[in-house]
Amino acid sequence: MSDSMSLSRVRVATTSLAGCFGCHMSFLDMDERLLELAKVVEFDRSPLTDIKHCGPCDIGLIEGGVCNAENVHVLREFRRNCKTLVAVGACAINGGLPAQRNHLDLGDCLQQVYVKRDGVEEGGVPDDPELPLLLDRVHPIHEVVRVDYFIPGCPPSGDAIWKFLTDLIGGRTPRLPHPLLRFD
C-alpha cells in the first residue's frame, strides 16, 4: 500500500473498557468482509494492533462500560482523538450486565471476592497503586463523554457492525433495520 493510499484511508481505533471482548469478536465475525474493510480502513489503537495510544482518528469504537479509573482516561483519550465516537454493545450503552453490581456496596463486593471467599489464603483487597481503582458504579460511556452513535446488542452481530460501518464510511446515516437491531 503506497503512502498516498494509506493517507486517504479511514482511520479507526477500537478499545474494550469494562467489556468482555465479545463485541470485538463480533467485529471479527464480519469474516471475509474484513478484507474489504481493510482496503478502506487503517487501524489506530486497538486490541488488534500494537499502538499504545489513540492518535487522531475518524472513528472510535468503544466496547464496555466504565467501571474503573483507567476506563475513564482511555475513554477521554478516544473522545479527544476520534471525530465520531461509537458505543458498541449493551455494556457501552447502558452499563450492561456488569452494571448489575450497581446496587451492591463496592467494599462488600471486594471483601467477598478477595477476603471472605472459600479457599482464599492470606486474603486482602489488592491495593497496589499500579491498579486502577474501581468506581462505585458502572456507567454507560455516554455519562462520561459525548457519544455520536450507538450499536446495540450483546454483542451486536457481525452483520450489524458491517451495516453500520459501511453506512458511516459511505457517508450515509447509519441505520440498523429489524432484525439487525437487537438488545440481547
Add this chain to the structure above:
Amino acid sequence: MGGKFLFDGRPVPFEEGQTILEAARAAGHYIPHLCWHPDFPPHGSCKLCVVKVGGRHVSSCALPARDGMEVESNTPEINGERRALLQMLFVEGNHFCPSCEKSGNCQLQALAYELDMSSARFAHFYPDRPVDASHPDVLLDFNRCIFCELCVRASRDVDHKGVFALTGRGIRKHLVVNAESGRLADTDFAVSDRAADICPVGVILRKRVGFAVPIGERKYDEAAISSVAMEKGE
C-alpha cells in the same frame, strides 16, 4: 352515530363509542401501545399510543373517535415522542435484556426496535428492588415494571384476587404484592391466573421455562411488533 376520520390521511370508519385506537386497529392500522390491552378498559399510563389531533397530542386509547377528525400517528414527530417515552421507561428500570428471560417476547423491547431506539440516552436510575422468588411457580423482578397495571387489573377484575397493586408516588412508585409479608407465596396467586400471563415485560415470570424458546423463534424475532400485534389481536 359513528362516522369517519382521517388516520394518517386515510379514511377510517368508526362506531359510536369506539376510541381512535380501536377504530384504527379495526381498519388495520397499528398504533403502538403498552398499557392498552383488548380485554381491558383503557388505562392511559404509558402514553405510547399518543397521536396528534388538531395540533394536540392525545392518548388514542382513551379518546373517542369523532367524525371528521384528522389524526397523525406514524409521523417523525409522534414517533420521536414515542421513542423518548420508551427511553424514559428503559432508564427508570433495570432493562438488561441480555440476561432477561423475556427478551424476544417483550413488548417494551419490541417497540424500541420498531421505533429505531438504539440507546436509552438518559442517565440510568438503576433501581434496587429485590426479586421475589417465594412462590413455587412464578418469580417477580420488580426492576422491570413499567406500571401498566395490567397485572393489577387482571388479578382484581378477572381473577378476583387483588394480588398486585402499585404504591408510592412519583419516581418511587412501584409494584407491590398485597400480602402482609409482601411476598407472592403468601397470596392465593396461582400460575393459572390471568395475571400470571398478562405482563408485557419481564416482571412476572414463570419458573423453569426461561430460555426455552430458541433465538430466531421468539415472538418478535421474525416480524416486528407492528405486524405481530395486529395478527394476534394484541
